[in-house]
Amino acid sequence: MKKFIKFTGVIMLAAMVFASCSKEKQLKGRLEGTWNIDRLDATISGTNIPFTNCGTYTFNSDGSGVSSITLIGTTPDVTNFTWTNTATTITTIETATATNPSPNKTPLVYTVKTNEKTKQEWTATETDNGVTSTGIFTLTKK
Numbered sequence: 001m002k003k004f005i006k007f008t009g010v011i012m013l014a015a016m017v018f019a020s021c022s023k024e025k026q027l028k029g030r031l032e033g034t035w036n037i038d039r040l041d042a043t044i045s046g047t048n049i050p051f052t053n054c055g056t057y058t059f060n061s062d063g064s065g066v067s068s069i070t071l072i073g074t075t076p077d078v079t080n081f082t083w084t085n086t087a088t089t090i091t092t093i094e095t096a097t098a099t100n101p102s103p104n105k106t107p108l109v110y111t112v113k114t115n116e117k118t119k120q121e122w123t124a125t126e127t128d129n130g131v132t133s134t135g136i137f138t139l140t141k142k
Helices: 004-029
Strands: 033-044 045-054 055-059 064-069 078-087 089-095 109-116 119-128 133-140
Touching: 004 078, 004 109
Parallel strands: none
Antiparallel strands: 033 045, 033 055, 033 133, 055 064, 064 078, 078 089, 089 109, 109 119, 119 133
């Protein structure tokens, strides 16, 4: 009986590890491509500011990507980044370019709330120069 219980425990542990890896691979596969930012609900210093159709994220299969976001004015803020993911998070780190030779190397972690083939919802919080901002991103795949 003890052997049966140990065997069952090992099988359950293996199933949990496999399921976790599967969800991680599923998110990675779904992220690859270009996503339109349909809505961004930003809260900056306690003030909520909604934005619609404000840009894109592109995730490449090699772990690189680029975001193009226009919040104020008409010129997009284009940022190159590297990315990784777990089953429930996406982490981006800015990379240097000719126009941005000194990028912010602080990882930005997005928590995935919805993970569907054509729809994603993420939340993220960052502090820059003492100002904390939180964003809720609603995206659809292009």
